[in-house]
Amino acid sequence: xxxxxxxxxxxxxxxxxxxxxxxxxxxxxxxxxxxxxxxxxxxxxxxxxxxxxxxxxxxxxxxxxxxxxxxxxxxxxxxxxxxxxxxxxxxxxxxxxxxxxxxxxxxxxxxxxxxxxxxxxxxxxxxxxxxxxxxxxxxxxxxxxxxxxxxxxxxxxxxxxxxxxxxxxxxxxxxxxxxxxxxxxxxxxxxxxxxxxxxxxxxxxxxxxxxxxxxxxxxxxxxxxxxxxxxxxxxxxxxxxxxxxxxxxxxxxxxxxxxxxxxxxxxxxxxxxxxxxxxxxxxxxxxxxxxxxxxxxxxxxxxxxxxxxxxxxxxxxxxxxxxxxxxxxxxxxxxxxxxxxxxxxxxxxxxxxxxxxxxxxxxxxxxxxxxxxxxxx
Amino acid sequence: xxxxxxxxxxxxxxxxxxxxxxxxxxxxxxxxxxxxxxxxxxxxxxxxxxxxxxxxxxxxxxxxxxxxxxxxxxxxxxxxxxxxxxxxxxxxxxxxxxxxxxxxxxxxxxxxxxxxxxxxxxxxxxxxxxxxxxxxxxxxxxxxxxxxxxxxxxxxxxxxxxxxxxxxxxxxxxxxxxxxxxxxxxxxxxxxxxxxxxxxxxxxxxxxxxxxxxxxxxxxxxxxxxxxxxxxxxxxxxxxxxxxxxxxxxxxxxxxxxxxxxxxxxxxxxxxxxxxxxxxxxxxxxxxxxxxxxxxxxxxxxxxxxxxxxxxxxxxxxxxxxxxxxxxxxxxxxxxxxxxxxxxxxxxxxxxxxxxxxxxxxxxxxxxxxxxxxxxxxxxxxxxxxxxxxxxxxxxxxxxxxxxxxxxxxxxxxxxxxxxxxxxxxx
Numbered sequence: 001x002x003x004x005x006x007x008x009x010x011x012x013x014x015x016x017x018x019x020x021x022x023x024x025x026x027x028x029x030x031x032x033x034x035x036x037x038x039x040x041x042x043x044x045x046x047x048x049x050x051x052x053x054x055x056x057x058x059x060x061x062x063x064x065x066x067x068x069x070x071x072x073x074x075x076x077x078x079x080x081x082x083x084x085x086x087x088x089x090x091x092x093x094x095x096x097x098x099x100x101x102x103x104x105x106x107x108x109x110x111x112x113x114x115x116x117x118x119x120x121x122x123x124x125x126x127x128x129x130x131x132x133x134x135x136x137x138x139x140x141x142x143x144x145x146x147x148x149x150x151x152x153x154x155x156x157x158x159x160x161x162x163x164x165x166x167x168x169x170x171x172x173x174x175x176x177x178x179x180x181x182x183x184x185x186x187x188x189x190x191x192x193x194x195x196x197x198x199x200x201x202x203x204x205x206x207x208x209x210x211x212x213x214x215x216x217x218x219x220x221x222x223x224x225x226x227x228x229x230x231x232x233x234x235x236x237x238x239x240x241x242x243x244x245x246x247x248x249x250x251x252x253x254x255x256x257x258x259x260x261x262x263x264x265x266x267x268x269x270x271x272x273x274x275x276x277x278x279x280x281x282x283x284x285x286x287x288x289x290x291x292x293x294x295x296x297x298x299x300x301x302x303x304x305x306x307x308x309x310x311x312x313x314x315x316x317x318x319x320x321x322x323x324x325x326x327x328x329x330x331x332x333x334x335x336x337x338x339x340x341x342x343x344x345x346x347x348x349x350x351x352x353x354x355x356x357x358x359x360x361x362x363x364x365x366x367x368x369x370x371x372x373x374x375x376x377x
Numbered sequence: 378x379x380x381x382x383x384x385x386x387x388x389x390x391x392x393x394x395x396x397x398x399x400x401x402x403x404x405x406x407x408x409x410x411x412x413x414x415x416x417x418x419x420x421x422x423x424x425x426x427x428x429x430x431x432x433x434x435x436x437x438x439x440x441x442x443x444x445x446x447x448x449x450x451x452x453x454x455x456x457x458x459x460x461x462x463x464x465x466x467x468x469x470x471x472x473x474x475x476x477x478x479x480x481x482x483x484x485x486x487x488x489x490x491x492x493x494x495x496x497x498x499x500x501x502x503x504x505x506x507x508x509x510x511x512x513x514x515x516x517x518x519x520x521x522x523x524x525x526x527x528x529x530x531x532x533x534x535x536x537x538x539x540x541x542x543x544x545x546x547x548x549x550x551x552x553x554x555x556x557x558x559x560x561x562x563x564x565x566x567x568x569x570x571x572x573x574x575x576x577x578x579x580x581x582x583x584x585x586x587x588x589x590x591x592x593x594x595x596x597x598x599x600x601x602x603x604x605x606x607x608x609x610x611x612x613x614x615x616x617x618x619x620x621x622x623x624x625x626x627x628x629x630x631x632x633x634x635x636x637x638x639x640x641x642x643x644x645x646x647x648x649x650x651x652x653x654x655x656x657x658x659x660x661x662x663x664x665x666x667x668x669x670x671x672x673x674x675x676x677x678x679x680x681x682x683x684x685x686x687x688x689x690x691x692x693x694x695x696x697x698x699x700x701x702x703x704x705x706x707x708x709x710x711x712x713x714x715x716x717x718x719x720x721x722x723x724x725x726x727x728x729x730x731x732x733x734x735x736x737x738x739x740x741x742x743x744x745x746x747x748x749x750x751x752x753x754x755x756x757x758x759x760x761x762x763x764x765x766x767x768x769x770x771x772x773x774x775x776x777x778x779x780x781x782x783x784x785x786x787x788x789x790x791x792x793x794x795x796x797x798x799x800x801x802x803x804x
Contacts, residue, residue: 026496030496031496037495040493199406199407215755217747221773226770226773229770310512310513311513313515342524350512354508354511357512358507
């Protein structure tokens with residue numbers, strides 16, 4: 001009888017087969033596993049080949065980078081196929097950014113932007129201290145300073161009528177006013193809807209559901225054509241102000257629903273605890289409930305700011321020319337009428353809109369992750 | 378001391394009594410709201426008198442005097458504003474219904490693609506959703522209308538859409554690479570004949586279906602089949618409850634709804650034909666022309682809403698816990714049955730409420746048609762009619778009321794559905 005040889009120690013495990021490791025394994029599993037998967041991969045590659053190279057050619061390789069008029073953007077002048085006509089954007093840049101704001105006064109817009117950025121950036125970075133003072137400065141003081149700077153008529157600044165405003169300036173003014181107007185309105189409406197007083201609850205519910213049930217464009221028409229009729233005949237409201245009122249009412253109703261979600265997420269024990277401590281309604285809401293509720297829904301709030309930013313484009317229908325409105329106006333300029341002007345303009349404005357909205361949504365995601373880790377602790 | 382021992386409610390000052398306080402606050406709020414409403418009404422009537430415009434709804438009977446470039450019912454310039462309202466409402470509903478159907482199909486495809494095990498497909502789905510969702514809808518509508526459809530060739534150089542152009546393009550490509558088989562593709566393309574769908578700067582031209590005599594019988598047969606299917610479902614349900622035997626209701630209903638009209642169609646000798654569009658001179662004769670405004674609006678609304686629906690679908694499918702599919706496997710259900718009986722019903726419960734919300738958004742967003750001149754309710758009524766009659770209060774109130782009514786009806790249906798599906802899942 002033979003004595004079998006018995007190994008004393010374990011053999012080190014073999015490395016996994018080449019085909020399931022690294023790039024190759026990834027490709028086999030996620031791209032070419034099975035007939036259906038392979039077909040889908042090939043179709044996607046085909047789509048990429050059809051879309052990407054022409055896009056790159058249009059935006060960069062074939063694009064015209066300098067020129068003075070439409071002639072420079074014609075294939076006959078260049079002697080080659082022509083992509084985007086960037087000189088068009090350069091020539092219209094001021095119009096896209098400032099509208100018809102007098103050129104000598106445009107520094108006021110730049111100062112406002114700079115102030116806004118200086119106050120906003122530290123507010124967005126969680127580590128920077130003095131959040132309360134920063135928020136007061138940004139939401140309380142900054143609007144006043146911006147109003148004085150942009151409208152003028154005091155401190156020796158000449159008055160600039162709002163009908164001269166346009167482009168990115170209008171887009172940002174409407175978005176910002178919508179944000180600082182809709183937040184308090186939304187909080188009040190949400191409290192009203194959650195109130196124990198039946199009359200208050202009913203009025204808040206009707207208000208919220210009314211504005212949420214109609215399209216924004218009818219709200220803008222309401223503000224532009226109907227609102228002046230409801231006010232005493234000798235009151236004149238500026239067209240820009242009318243639109244701002246409409247946007248705030250509309251955005252406030254949506255904000256109220258977001259805040260309501262946060263209120264519902266606050267546990268009952270918090271209300272009971274606050275009552276047991278002897279806090280009244282406003283103290284309970286202000287010190288205990290709202291801080292928790294708002295923190296829960298920061299991502300939702302940022303998302304409604306993104307919608308607000310995108311919705312500002314609608315003001316061009318009531319003849320207030322935001323970035324998109326100025327873009328459309330610039331297309332009508334015969335000096336720049338080429339076959340590629342339209343695509344160039346849309347590419348430029350699209351990049352701006354995309355960068356701002358995408359940036360905001362990434363920020364919301366960042367805050368959401370941060371809040372999640374705080375809750376897990 | 379005695380009073381406290383005898384019990385009864387504690388004595389508090391009137392202004393500290395909760396009941397009194399709540400009544401007082403409510404009366405104050407109501408008084409403020411009513412005062413505002415009264416002030417608005419007084420101002421409005423004074424302003425209207427000062428401006429000298431008519432008020433009331435009498436204008437609905439006046440002659441409109443403007444043309445509309447797409448009408449689903451007969452309309453001429455001599456018709457009334459009331460008819461303009463109906464024409465606009467029908468155009469809005471047309472966009473809303475077609476848009477919702479197409480957006481649902483595209484949205485489900487993209488939502489499922491984002492969950493695909495295929496890495497590339499999932500990434501492409503993500504890029505689509507992020508790009509579309511982060512651009513304003515009006516921007517997209519103007520892009521499709523001005524930049525894409527506005528720069529289409531004239532009718533003489535129309536772009537044909539269909540199998541034939543694709544096949545001949547493949548043939549040309551093969552010929553350019555000097556590979557064999559180009560002629561096969563070309564002759565196949567030629568045998569199919571010219572395409573029936575054309576794209577040019579005047580819109581999209583489609584073949585027009587011609588329904589011959591007796592087609593109403595086919596429609597009646599279809600209606601009958603639907604009724605029969607409902608009866609069948611009720612019967613199958615009762616049998617299931619009584620005996621536990623299942624019945625392939627879905628297949629039977631499908632067979633009924635296709636088979637019954639099909640048999641009638643064959644019996645009548647297939648009274649369906651198509652009127653093919655043909656290029657005569659500078660334009661197309663025959664067929665149906667979709668105006669470019671409609672095409673651009675639909676395209677933008679469908680691609681935009683589909684991006685949101687894709688997210689709804691993805692969230693819905695991910696909301697079904699993994700344990701559900703594992704448990705159904707453990708019970709011995711086949712993959713198809715598990716999907717149909719376990720996964721899809723639970724995912725749908727999560728998907729349907731936000732999906733309805735997206736349908737509402739699409740309907741409300743269709744009012745952006747006014748920016749490109751598609752004659753929807755908002756454009757012809759709150760736009761042109763308001764400009765001509767200056768009766769802002771009545772017209773904006775009617776327009777808002779229509780959209781509100783659509784929203785309210787949808788949310789009532791939604792609440793009913795939610796209550797019903799929650800009941801079903803609780804027992």
